[in-house]
Amino acid sequence: MHYANSETLVTTREDGVLTLCFNRPQSLNAFSVELLRALRQNLEVARADDHVRVVVLTGSGRAFSAGQDLAELGEAREFTIEEHMRQHYSPLILALADFPKPTLAAINGVAAGAGAGVALACDFKLMAEDARFLLAFAQMGLVLDSGTSYFLVRALGRTRALELALLGAPILANQAEALGLVNRVVSQGAMETQLSDWTRLLARGPSPSFSLIKAALRQAETHSLAEILELETAFQGKATASLDYRRALEAFLQKKPSPFAP
Ligand code: T3D
Secondary structure, three states, X not given: OOOOOEOOEEEEEEOOEEEEEEOOHHHOXXXXXXXXXXXXXXXXXXXXXXXXXXXXXXXXXXXXXXXXXXXXXXXXXXXXXXXXXXXXXXXXXXXXXXXXXXXXXXXXXXXXXXXXXXXXXXXXXXXXXXXXXXXXXXXXXXXXXXXXXXXXXXXXXXXXXXXXXXXXXXXXXXXXXXXXXXXXXXXXXHHHHHHHHHHHHHHOOOHHHHHHHHHHHHHHOOOOHHHHXXXXXXXXXXXXXXXXXXXXXXXXXXXXXXXXXX
16 A cells, blocks of 8 residues: 555655645645545555654644534535544544554644544644644534543543533643643744654654553553553563664663663
8 A cells, every 4th residue: 555645635754754744724624535534544554664653743724623624524425424433533543542653743723623633642742832722522512522532531530621521612732731631832933843853753762662662551541450560561571572672781781872862
């Protein structure tokens, strides 16, 4: 399979970093079926592409994404909402949550509805100081979807998650950072520098170790301590058999810095 070549998703690959930029600025990068398909396909290809070590999601223009394309959804269609969600959003969110390499959302502007879900499914969230999350679901007479129930309640607990979901007030960047929904808030001008600091570090990091750490943390969300101890044991066995471990150990014994040190 090859990377999809779609105008709605600008795909670039440089120095181990795959950037997927939503490109429908006229509708604030609302997710059309074409964009959702291209996004899924390119994540699937990137999973197996050894040249890709980090994936960045971002939006062109003034938005990250305004969520589902409401105009497209409103048009005559031959599918139900349930089919649409099962076919597009659920596999996309799972593909992101289970992605074996680090993923970063560069939230350059508003992230609404499913746009918020996609951003929250990424590992790192970098937010512009004038960006915001909009849990626009209840305002539209909808329910939380695209994993937002899952991510919000785990990040914030039930009380705060309910307040934000039911009242639907925009979550401004500083509030999102204070709540722990995003890692860092920076000015628009500083987005690129912060992003490349992170991607450079992650791209030269120990990929197999990252993949195992991600898998263990994901399992830790739902498994018991005893199960996680067993999983960590198995994963440590794999990690210590890796070339990266041997390189880092050798550096340590020679009193040199780790090849992966920040
Ligand atoms: O199928 C399923 O799975 C259901 C799933 C649902 C999950 C969802 O994601 S539901 C959709 C959730 N998103 C929203 O409700 C956000 C809708 N958009 C807005 O509320 C506003 O656009 C914003 C607050 C995000 C920004 O407002 P503003 O004033 O800065 O911009 P604007 O003028 O409203 O939007 C600019 C253009 O983008 C405009 O088009 P126009 O008039 O210039 O031709 C607007 O219609 C278009 N646009 C914005 N959001 C969407 C959209 N077009 C289609 N779908 C959108 N979601």
